[in-house]
Amino acid sequence: MTDDKSTQMLTRLHHVNFLVKDLEQAVARYQDILGVVFTQRDELPDRGVKIARTCVGETWIVLVQPVDSQGVAAKHLERHGEGFFLISYQVEDVFAAATQVTAAGVVPVNSQPRQGLDDWQVLDLPADDLFGVSIQLVQSTDQG
Amino acid sequence: MTDDKSTQMLTRLHHVNFLVKDLEQAVARYQDILGVVFTQRDELPDRGVKIARTCVGETWIVLVQPVDSQGVAAKHLERHGEGFFLISYQVEDVFAAATQVTAAGVVPVNSQPRQGLDDWQVLDLPADDLFGVSIQLVQSTDQG
Numbered sequence: 001m002t003d004d005k006s007t008q009m010l011t012r013l014h015h016v017n018f019l020v021k022d023l024e025q026a027v028a029r030y031q032d033i034l035g036v037v038f039t040q041r042d043e044l045p046d047r048g049v050k051i052a053r054t055c056v057g058e059t060w061i062v063l064v065q066p067v068d069s070q071g072v073a074a075k076h077l078e079r080h081g082e083g084f085f086l087i088s089y090q091v092e093d094v095f096a097a098a099t100q101v102t103a104a105g106v107v108p109v110n111s112q113p114r115q116g117l118d119d120w121q122v123l124d125l126p127a128d129d130l131f132g133v134s135i136q137l138v139q140s141t142d143q144g
Numbered sequence: 145m146t147d148d149k150s151t152q153m154l155t156r157l158h159h160v161n162f163l164v165k166d167l168e169q170a171v172a173r174y175q176d177i178l179g180v181v182f183t184q185r186d187e188l189p190d191r192g193v194k195i196a197r198t199c200v201g202e203t204w205i206v207l208v209q210p211v212d213s214q215g216v217a218a219k220h221l222e223r224h225g226e227g228f229f230l231i232s233y234q235v236e237d238v239f240a241a242a243t244q245v246t247a248a249g250v251v252p253v254n255s256q257p258r259q260g261l262d263d264w265q266v267l268d269l270p271a272d273d274l275f276g277v278s279i280q281l282v283q284s285t286d287q288g
Contacts, residue, residue: 008181008200009180011200011201012200013160013205019275026275029273029274030274032248033244033274034154035153036152057234058201082275083277084228087228100179101177105177130174130177131170131207131226132163132225132226132227133227135178
């Protein structure tokens with residue numbers, strides 16, 4: 001829909017994360033209501049979460065249950081309740097993206113890209129700078 | 145990534161809406177920080193909003209500014225602040241989808257699909273049933 005996709009920093013809506021209190025309950029309801037089958041399960045001990053995910057079109061839909069009360073996800077859930085957690089846009093080069101956002105005055109939460117699921121290299125941007133939305137930039141080889 | 149895409153009710157992540165207080169300020173910041181150029185502008189008087197949107201990959205990213213203090217968007221902004229508003233999944237047949245979600249015990253906010261932007265036929269589901277996330281189902285001919 002745009003004239004210059006080739007020059008855009010953001011190439012794809014890579015994943016959207018939603019926080020839930022009870023992963024199994026949420027997975028069952030998503031399947032029951034929307035016919036969504038979550039095809040992959042993961043645990044990320046460093047982030048203090050367990051995860052169920054699947055692709056809708058080219059985008060991963062990710063349900064996230066905090067399992068560590070001190071983690072970022074648990075604190076977000078405590079503060080905001082269940083619901084939207086973050087949106088992650090794919091970029092060609094996460095280091096170049098980090099340089100670009102920093103030049104625009106945004107200080108990423110992590111100074112260096114961190115390892116996410118699979119081969120995802122993730123840069124977190126602060127929600128305060130982006131109108132209340134936690135945005136990630138991710139470099140990965142997957143195609144959704 | 146799934147084995148049975150052809151049988152899934154949800155075929156694509158069609159659009160994601162974010163509420164902002166000042167559309168022009170948000171558009172400028174998105175361009176400055178992320179290089180996003182919002183290619184289309186719309187007004188939806190019935191919804192009491194004005195809109196800037198563009199596609200990232202196959203998904204519309206939509207910034208929404210309430211212009212009617214009595215509208216759904218304005219009330220959501222007042223209650224929750226700026227940030228995520230709703231996620232909309234494309235379906236082949238919104239009437240069939242309405243039947244399916246109703247059979248699963250979910251009562252759509254609007255009993256009949258309503259007209260959205262372009263040729264979008266939209267069914268809103270209540271966030272209370274879906275773990276704090278306002279989900280829409282949309283039938284449309286656009287391909288992102």
